[in-house]
Amino acid sequence: xxxxxxxxxxxxxxxxxxxxxxxxxxxxxxxxxxxxxxxxxxxxxxxxxxxxxxxxxxxxxxxxxxxxxxxxxxxxxxxxxxxxxxxxxxxxxxxxxxxxxxxxxxxxxxxxxxxxxxxxxxxxxxxxxxxxxxxxxxxxxxxxxxxxxxxxxxxxxxxxxxxxxxxxxxxxxxxxxxxxxxxxxxxxxxxxxxxxxxxxxxxxxxxxxxxxxxxxxxxxxxxxxxxxxxxxxxxxxxxxxxxxxxxxxxxxxxxxxxxxxxxxxxxxxxxxxxxxxxxxxxxxxxxxxxxxxxxxxxxxxxxxxxxxxxxxxxx
Amino acid sequence: xxxxxxxxxxxxxxxxxxxxxxxxxxxxxxxxxxxxxxxxxxxxxxxxxxxxxxxxxxxxxxxxxxxxxxxxxxxxxxxxxxxxxxxxxxxxxxxxxxxxxxxxxxxxxxxxxxxxxxxxxxxxxxxxxxxxxxxxxxxxxxxxxxxxxxxxxxxxxxxxxxxxxxxxxxxxxxxxxxxxxxxxxxxxxxxxxxxxxxxxxxxxxxxxxxxxxxxxxxxxxxxxxxxxxxxxxxxxxxxxxxxxxxxxxxxxxxxxxxxxxxxxxxxxxxxxxxxxxxxxxxxxxxxxxxxxxxxxxxxxxxxxxxxxxxxxxxx
Numbered sequence: 001x002x003x004x005x006x007x008x009x010x011x012x013x014x015x016x017x018x019x020x021x022x023x024x025x026x027x028x029x030x031x032x033x034x035x036x037x038x039x040x041x042x043x044x045x046x047x048x049x050x051x052x053x054x055x056x057x058x059x060x061x062x063x064x065x066x067x068x069x070x071x072x073x074x075x076x077x078x079x080x081x082x083x084x085x086x087x088x089x090x091x092x093x094x095x096x097x098x099x100x101x102x103x104x105x106x107x108x109x110x111x112x113x114x115x116x117x118x119x120x121x122x123x124x125x126x127x128x129x130x131x132x133x134x135x136x137x138x139x140x141x142x143x144x145x146x147x148x149x150x151x152x153x154x155x156x157x158x159x160x161x162x163x164x165x166x167x168x169x170x171x172x173x174x175x176x177x178x179x180x181x182x183x184x185x186x187x188x189x190x191x192x193x194x195x196x197x198x199x200x201x202x203x204x205x206x207x208x209x210x211x212x213x214x215x216x217x218x219x220x221x222x223x224x225x226x227x228x229x230x231x232x233x234x235x236x237x238x239x240x241x242x243x244x245x246x247x248x249x250x251x252x253x254x255x256x257x258x259x260x261x262x263x264x265x266x267x268x269x270x271x272x273x274x275x276x277x278x279x280x281x282x283x284x285x286x287x288x289x290x291x292x293x294x295x296x297x298x299x300x301x302x303x304x305x306x307x308x309x310x311x312x313x314x315x
Numbered sequence: 316x317x318x319x320x321x322x323x324x325x326x327x328x329x330x331x332x333x334x335x336x337x338x339x340x341x342x343x344x345x346x347x348x349x350x351x352x353x354x355x356x357x358x359x360x361x362x363x364x365x366x367x368x369x370x371x372x373x374x375x376x377x378x379x380x381x382x383x384x385x386x387x388x389x390x391x392x393x394x395x396x397x398x399x400x401x402x403x404x405x406x407x408x409x410x411x412x413x414x415x416x417x418x419x420x421x422x423x424x425x426x427x428x429x430x431x432x433x434x435x436x437x438x439x440x441x442x443x444x445x446x447x448x449x450x451x452x453x454x455x456x457x458x459x460x461x462x463x464x465x466x467x468x469x470x471x472x473x474x475x476x477x478x479x480x481x482x483x484x485x486x487x488x489x490x491x492x493x494x495x496x497x498x499x500x501x502x503x504x505x506x507x508x509x510x511x512x513x514x515x516x517x518x519x520x521x522x523x524x525x526x527x528x529x530x531x532x533x534x535x536x537x538x539x540x541x542x543x544x545x546x547x548x549x550x551x552x553x554x555x556x557x558x559x560x561x562x563x564x565x566x567x568x569x570x571x572x573x574x575x576x577x578x579x580x581x582x583x584x585x586x587x588x589x590x591x592x593x594x595x596x597x598x599x600x601x602x603x604x605x606x607x608x609x610x611x612x613x614x615x616x617x618x619x620x621x622x623x624x625x626x627x628x629x630x
Contacts, residue, residue: 118470121470129476131470138505149465153469155468190453
């Protein structure tokens, strides 16, 4: 479930006018901007951008970039981009600015549906004139390259059918590889990168039942190894995406010096999807509401904006 | 250019009736069947199948399977399937019946546009409830698995722009790997599987200019190695698909005992696309028309059908 609170049929032309006013004059009215864009879904934001462009012959996102700054600006920028385009930007930033931050790329390739990932890859190619695959291949080497390349390349079709025998067989293969500490074994890579999600979940379930430990835990023996961390991240994203994203948010705000990029990413990418479930998971795990925990860690317009997207009433 | 000769606006209901008559009674009228389906494009064949189904409550392809036999039946079956579905069947047959015949899979993954390959993969999944990637991964191991898996997985976006510096750099990488006989080097796999076709063609061109030999020739040192053969096939398919397909047809008819499957595949998959160019290449290379060469090697209704698809007038 989404967290943003959206009115029925807001007029994009009125919105464009309000935003223009908020940007004009001596000081920018950040509160006014949040009041509009923090309460509009992707389709509505697109219409606002179009109305703004045709009315003022100016790109709204560029105007925001001029008027705003810091984490607030970065969050607004990500929020205002078309969703697939935004995911493409997030992948690009992870590769180019964040020293090949594999976690973000895995998150954005393994959580959405295959058709959405393809749309993101189209947006990536349109924006950077280079495919995500080419960039991923250039930023990793060895087995890590193969794992990452296959995670972003293979089109996982959706299925409701589980092959129980196959799940048993492949849980055993995974277990054998892990037992022998052959984490980079090609069979591990094959199973995790090519099987559809329903089948993989059955395999992970079988693993836990047969060996009394979740596959992610049995992989945790070698924390400093990026390959193992990547494999573990992929498994978590496929197995329980909301749980994984909750952990990303938790880590982001519990870090000394909040990780605003991680927090922003999860909030903007999930606010129209399943952020309500992620909030619930956080609440259950920590005994405190996510909005309250977040409110303590960040400040200013950025805080106001993130809380708005989290569905907290801050108007 | 296509080779089949198609009349304007044939009536699918009339066609269905003619085909029904050809199938009924004591002996099947194969000539009558060829006269219709050998002169209809994919869209028209689809309408005939629909008209036949609604008129006679029977699947036309199944009926053909009952009435026809041998190479003729196999060719008609492949011709009557929807193109993406047919390519999916061809890949499946290559994996399951032909002991992982990698050449066909490479041909059908590297020659069509990425969007067409995706459609084929959708058809494969719908038909076999298992993705092409999963099946490919199960039929190969080691570097061959990685190469094949990436060839069928990576979405190569189309581009008109060539990065000359990159082509120079990557031609050098390819040359270094080949010189050291490191054919399975991950950089070879990366370049051939992830770069877009325009860029790769520039790289191969640069290779030839810089080292005075085409990359495919310099790879030919190790003919018995399936990996090298697969790499070479992929490069040929990307570099000059028609030239590659001409060689498939040439080999198919020059073999002792024609390879009807290879001949049929190229004819049915390209008759509506570029079979005319393939015929021209054959003629130039061999000084004899493809139709004439084919006519000597095969016989009966199969011959009549293949020649019809090749655009020879055999009515």
